[in-house]
Amino acid sequence: MKPTFRACMAWLHTWSGLTMGWLLLAMTLAGTLSVFRPEINTWMRPELRTQSTVNPDMATQTAIQWLSVHAAKSPTWYLEAANARAPYVQALWLEGDAYQDHALDPQTGSPSPLRDTRGGDFFYRFHFELQLPYPWGRLIAAVAAMALVLILLTGIIAHKRIFLDFFTFRPNKGQRSWLDAHNLLGVAALPFHLMIAFTGALTLANMLMPWGLTTLYHQDFSALEHDFNPAGIERPASGKAGTLAPIGPVLADINHRFAPNRLIRLTISNPSDAASVIQAIAAPSASGVGVETHTLSYDGTTGTLLAEHKEARPIMGFYRFLYGLHVAHFAPVFTRWLYFLSGLGLAGVIATGLHLWTRKRCQRHRGFGFRLVERVNVGMIAGIPTAFACFFLANRLLPPSLATRAQIEVQIVFCVWAILLLYAALRPATVAWRDLLGTAALACLGVALLNGLPVTPFQIGVGVTALSLTCLFSYATWRMACAAKEKS
Amino acid sequence: MISSFALRKHAILAITARVIAGVGGGYASSALLAIAAASALPLSRSEAAILSTLLALICWPVMMILCFSTRTAVHAWGATVAFCLMVGAVAILAGWRP
Numbered sequence: 242m243k244p245t246f247r248a249c250m251a252w253l254h255t256w257s258g259l260t261m262g263w264l265l266l267a268m269t270l271a272g273t274l275s276v277f278r279p280e281i282n283t284w285m286r287p288e289l290r291t292q293s294t295v296n297p298d299m300a301t302q303t304a305i306q307w308l309s310v311h312a313a314k315s316p317t318w319y320l321e322a323a324n325a326r327a328p329y330v331q332a333l334w335l336e337g338d339a340y341q342d343h344a345l346d347p348q349t350g351s352p353s354p355l356r357d358t359r360g361g362d363f364f365y366r367f368h369f370e371l372q373l374p375y376p377w378g379r380l381i382a383a384v385a386a387m388a389l390v391l392i393l394l395t396g397i398i399a400h401k402r403i404f405l406d407f408f409t410f411r412p413n414k415g416q417r418s419w420l421d422a423h424n425l426l427g428v429a430a431l432p433f434h435l436m437i438a439f440t441g442a443l444t445l446a447n448m449l450m451p452w453g454l455t456t457l458y459h460q461d462f463s464a465l466e467h468d469f470n471p472a473g474i475e476r477p478a479s480g481k482a483g484t485l486a487p488i489g490p491v492l493a494d495i496n497h498r499f500a501p502n503r504l505i506r507l508t509i510s511n512p513s514d515a516a517s518v519i520q521a522i523a524a525p526s527a528s529g530v531g532v533e534t535h536t537l538s539y540d541g542t543t544g545t546l547l548a549e550h551k552e553a554r555p556i557m558g559f560y561r562f563l564y565g566l567h568v569a570h571f572a573p574v575f576t577r578w579l580y581f582l583s584g585l586g587l588a589g590v591i592a593t594g595l596h597l598w599t600r601k602r603c604q605r606h607r608g609f610g611f612r613l614v615e616r617v618n619v620g621m622i623a624g625i626p627t628a629f630a631c632f633f634l635a636n637r638l639l640p641p642s643l644a645t646r647a648q649i650e651v652q653i654v655f656c657v658w659a660i661l662l663l664y665a666a667l668r669p670a671t672v673a674w675r676d677l678l679g680t681a682a683l684a685c686l687g688v689a690l691l692n693g694l695p696v697t698p699f700q701i702g703v704g705v706t707a708l709s710l711t712c713l714f715s716y717a718t719w720r721m722a723c724a725a726k727e728k729s
Numbered sequence: 730m731i732s733s734f735a736l737r738k739h740a741i742l743a744i745t746a747r748v749i750a751g752v753g754g755g756y757a758s759s760a761l762l763a764i765a766a767a768s769a770l771p772l773s774r775s776e777a778a779i780l781s782t783l784l785a786l787i788c789w790p791v792m793m794i795l796c797f798s799t800r801t802a803v804h805a806w807g808a809t810v811a812f813c814l815m816v817g818a819v820a821i822l823a824g825w826r827p
Binding site for chain 2: 246249250252253387390391394395439442443446449450452453454456457458464468469554555556557559560
């Protein structure tokens, strides 16, 4: 008997979903948190006096003053300008052989008053580098993004009647309910899911599909760089010492040219050389989704404009638009919450999908494969949110002056994750579900408590999210506790 | 019993063949499509590079679906190889040399 097209797609959906599901779940949750990367960055540095309004230009000036004393030897400084979401300058520079990535206090320009933390950048980096060395993390993430496109497309075909059944939810019907939830969450933000998966693959396309680029550019990286960044000035160091022009007038000119948009990133190459170059990139905005559509280059020592580029090439503009849709720098606060909720929805689709795989097979013979999937599911679906919540807890509980604090925070996440996976492997699934979901609820409650009285918008956001997740996980724990009781 | 085992073995082989055709062959198809489009599109270098990459990224999942929708695994391989030869020929005609 020849299987139907739909049955083939269902098979492909099931097995590609199962093999990539756990990885995609972790990436989705980290990516969802990355929507609020600047806000999490700020929340994780309570030393910032967020009440006082920070002048972004003043913050950039103090940061550059501090860097010219303490990082003069670095070949490049990368600065993310302060804004209302992150009221400080984030700077990256080279010290010896090691990159230093720190938030700089807007008042002093020094990183020391602020606690050492990766902040929201941890989730952002994990989202596409998976804490693995270059290029492996990015390659795996790119393949996972491509797989998500495939899983979504085959899912639309496989789950017949998803659009018709959209308004159907049959609770307390076991497998049927899980399938309804899977379809409901999947359809609710389906265009978002397809968009985020495809644009995610696109952001890593140079790793995944470099063949178009290599065919046209071969090894000519400077031509490639010039075409992608036409206002970029590649100028080798002259060897003669030089001092940077006063940055105030340069910033004024940048703001004037970028208006009504603002500066997002400043790159200063060879800062203590006579051939220094200052490059400025405009932030995307609600009127222009694309990233890096307007760039400026200035001579570092004189402060005169060397090059300006506004993106007018249609396909390059479209590429920047797609890239901008993924990273959502353009999004005003309401849109960011939509991204966040849709991202949680995608995590829900993946989690219910993984759970359905076991629900469908729990009546049959339970082999090693079934038990493996069942237990890893518990460790991942309940474990990842708990481990991520522990990052927030560690940020508040570790002493602010602890040495290598930032690394310890990250280690805590992976230790917690590993312990929970191990626990899930050793206990019967229903018991493990109950216990780990309870742990997740407790961890989220802990974040809500440590958050303190919600005064700033950052605290309100974290508090509301943490409490909502506490309720969700508590309800799930209660349901699993009932199931565990029935079983015993 | 033996025949059912043989049938099972055959099914596993067929599925493995489809997976390899979809993942490996699909990637090769997409890569060759990227090269063909990059060589043949009458656009500036950067524009052609971007457009060819976008096309290739769409091509891979579509090839994957194609490999699982043909009647037999042999057909899946046939379609993949035919597509590779076609876009490969376009690339070579447009001046690309491996």
